[in-house]
Amino acid sequence: xxxxxxxxxxxxxxxxxxxxxxxxxxxxxxxxxxxxxxxxxxxxxxxxxxxxxxxxxxxxxxxxxxxxxxxxxxxxxxxxxxxxxxxxxxxxxxxxxxxxxxxxxxxxxxxxxxxxxxxxxxxxxxxxxxxxxxxxxxxxxxxxxxxxxxxxxxxxxxxxxxxxxxxxxxxxxxxxxxxxxxxxxxxxxxxxxxxxxxxxxxxxxxxxxxxxxxxxxxxxxxxxxxxxxxxxxxxxxxxxxxxxxxxxxxxxxxxxxxxxxxxxxxxxxxxxxxxxxxxxxxxxxxxxxxxxxxxxxxxxxxxxxxxxxxxxxxxxxxxxxx
Amino acid sequence: xxxxxxxxxxxxxxxxxxxxxxxxxxxxxxxxxxxxxxxxxxxxxxxxxxxxxxxxxxxxxxxxxxxxxxxxxxxxxxxxxxxxxxxxxxxxxxxxxxxxxxxxxxxxxxxxxxxxxxxxxxxxxxxxxxxxxxxxxxxxxxxxxxxxxxxxxxxxxxxxxxxxxxxxxxxxxxxxxxxxxxxxxxxxxxxxxxxxxxxxxxxxxxxxxxxxxxxxxxxxxxxxxxxxxxxxxxxxxxxxxxxxxxxxxxxxxxxxxxxxxxxxxxxxxxxxxxxxxxxxxxxxxxxxxxxxxxxxxxxxxxxxxxxxxxxxxxxxxxxxxxxxxxxxxxxxxxxxxxxxxxxxxxxxxxxxxxxxxxxxxxxxxxxxxxxxxxxxxxxxxxxxxxxxxxxxxxxxxxxxxxxx
Ligand SMILES: Cc1ncc(COP(=O)(O)O)c(C=O)c1O
Ligand SMILES: Cc1ncc(COP(=O)(O)O)c(C=O)c1O
Numbered sequence: 001x002x003x004x005x006x007x008x009x010x011x012x013x014x015x016x017x018x019x020x021x022x023x024x025x026x027x028x029x030x031x032x033x034x035x036x037x038x039x040x041x042x043x044x045x046x047x048x049x050x051x052x053x054x055x056x057x058x059x060x061x062x063x064x065x066x067x068x069x070x071x072x073x074x075x076x077x078x079x080x081x082x083x084x085x086x087x088x089x090x091x092x093x094x095x096x097x098x099x100x101x102x103x104x105x106x107x108x109x110x111x112x113x114x115x116x117x118x119x120x121x122x123x124x125x126x127x128x129x130x131x132x133x134x135x136x137x138x139x140x141x142x143x144x145x146x147x148x149x150x151x152x153x154x155x156x157x158x159x160x161x162x163x164x165x166x167x168x169x170x171x172x173x174x175x176x177x178x179x180x181x182x183x184x185x186x187x188x189x190x191x192x193x194x195x196x197x198x199x200x201x202x203x204x205x206x207x208x209x210x211x212x213x214x215x216x217x218x219x220x221x222x223x224x225x226x227x228x229x230x231x232x233x234x235x236x237x238x239x240x241x242x243x244x245x246x247x248x249x250x251x252x253x254x255x256x257x258x259x260x261x262x263x264x265x266x267x268x269x270x271x272x273x274x275x276x277x278x279x280x281x282x283x284x285x286x287x288x289x290x291x292x293x294x295x296x297x298x299x300x301x302x303x304x305x306x307x308x309x310x311x312x313x314x315x316x317x318x319x320x321x322x
Numbered sequence: 323x324x325x326x327x328x329x330x331x332x333x334x335x336x337x338x339x340x341x342x343x344x345x346x347x348x349x350x351x352x353x354x355x356x357x358x359x360x361x362x363x364x365x366x367x368x369x370x371x372x373x374x375x376x377x378x379x380x381x382x383x384x385x386x387x388x389x390x391x392x393x394x395x396x397x398x399x400x401x402x403x404x405x406x407x408x409x410x411x412x413x414x415x416x417x418x419x420x421x422x423x424x425x426x427x428x429x430x431x432x433x434x435x436x437x438x439x440x441x442x443x444x445x446x447x448x449x450x451x452x453x454x455x456x457x458x459x460x461x462x463x464x465x466x467x468x469x470x471x472x473x474x475x476x477x478x479x480x481x482x483x484x485x486x487x488x489x490x491x492x493x494x495x496x497x498x499x500x501x502x503x504x505x506x507x508x509x510x511x512x513x514x515x516x517x518x519x520x521x522x523x524x525x526x527x528x529x530x531x532x533x534x535x536x537x538x539x540x541x542x543x544x545x546x547x548x549x550x551x552x553x554x555x556x557x558x559x560x561x562x563x564x565x566x567x568x569x570x571x572x573x574x575x576x577x578x579x580x581x582x583x584x585x586x587x588x589x590x591x592x593x594x595x596x597x598x599x600x601x602x603x604x605x606x607x608x609x610x611x612x613x614x615x616x617x618x619x620x621x622x623x624x625x626x627x628x629x630x631x632x633x634x635x636x637x638x639x640x641x642x643x644x645x646x647x648x649x650x651x652x653x654x655x656x657x658x659x660x661x662x663x664x665x666x667x668x669x670x671x672x673x674x675x676x677x678x679x680x681x682x683x684x685x686x687x688x689x690x691x692x693x694x695x696x697x698x699x700x701x702x703x704x705x706x707x708x709x710x711x712x713x714x715x716x717x718x719x720x721x722x723x724x725x726x
Pocket of ligand 2: 500563570
């Protein structure tokens, strides 16, 4: 955060899912625009959609959102006189892409947001789960004009069953979200909050996090090894994630939805890429694999089956060979 | 910083106001203040020891409790509730007719999501639960208020109101009623009116939202059948809560209704908080499973009954009886008093000087009214402080009436 926050800049929520809901309550009227990465976390865009959002999507590459595309797109919507309320971005170990928003792009994104008076929701559940390299400063810490709401959660660094998360932002917005929360669920389970607090107070959060990271790093390595072993690099491509939970794979020419059907027959599951496209177009040749849940042995087996499924697919009549 | 936040707030955010009750808390927390304002259970009736016994569940089922839970709710607790609520519901509800929620407050929000489009109408009692009105209002609802008397909502007025609204092209989405020991009015909908209400709902095809956090806290008389149990057509959604029968810090409530509505509420819950804390749900289940819910509830009821009696006695002793009227509540948390010649807001100011607090009546009315009413909570104080507080309140009233 770059500094210690005051309590009036913080709100504890029922998961960071609720941060998204409350921010939508505070900012969105039906038909307002939200800017987001494409692909992005479908839970977030689903909530925004319920609140009547329209989506201005920005494609990503290995360095995250292509922020240079923003000004022109923003101006096009502004020209039509329609309000753009906030930018939703998953800065670290993106869900589903696994990539980070680079430092340079963070600085540029803030500049653009400031120029156009657009707010930012920096959703960062995975930032604490870094396997290698240096942490990149948060947008919140790089901004001195108060336009960023930072959101994180105990879901990935302790346990999702706590349903305890938090967000940080200027008093004005935190106060609004607090009042709106009263009507949504009054407050977050005091039991869960107290149990999380005891865990933190006793020093376990700091003590255990390195172990969690280590554990997930091994699993990531296990998946990397399995991918290299079972998939042929001219059929499938991916970028090794430096943290977080996910691999994003590209399978040119193979429709991921049909590949999933084949994989399910072999009892392996993944999420086809189109699920992460709020505008419903794209990701047809992509899929997301979570590496934190399965054991290394199961991961190896699962990836092997996916490799088989891909080969079977290519051998089917009607599949055009490149 | 209006450039970023103020100018970007939604219309809802611009209009939303902090609950006057929560706002009052700063006043209420002054030293020496006796508060009849909140709606909180007494801290000394919480079954802390019994509840704590359940924590062994962490050692047994830790990994699954710490995982994301299902949106629908923790199955063992649902099974327990289906059984436990059967007498009131008239039958055992199937698991897919129930949803566990983050307090029954969340049922109010979810009903807004599932039922209300901006400009739609909800029929409520006048007065009604403030946070329900706000929750619906945030979803764009407008209100048709039906007066209440000692027997609850005056349901005979409904047909005309519904027909009139429809003739004006208004969409009436549901009837919201707090059937037992209403918040704030303390009244209970009589059996006859319950039957009538179901008839009207069926006839007009307007569903009923039966909110019942207080029903199990009955001091005298017999339990009345729920509206849910009187309806045969699946037009009632019932909401219950552990807040008043166990502890509000658990933040667990539930609702029961036909599969159609439960499925819709579940989908919306997915995008508001994914699931309610599995930790809270599992701890509650342990508590219930060991029989403590049934064993402890009579103690809560006895404690609150004694306090209700202390308040009734103190009212008779200290209030200007020709200037104040009330109906003795048969359960629940609140007295609702009427003072035809006293402005409640002025009384509030005077009462605060004398270090006693309550909630003024006006905020509980969706479309105005209640200037001469006050809501007085008795569960949070001890019988002694109740007597002292009512004495101060009586003094404040007399001063206002010039009879000091
Ligand atoms: C990007 C992102 N935001 C938010 C969440 C929701 O997390 P929580 O469990 O805190 O509600 C997730 C969970 O997967 C996520 O990937
Ligand atoms: C009528 C009514 N409904 C719902 C609630 C919300 O209860 P909870 O969210 O704690 O279950 C209350 C709490 O005071 C209430 O009075």
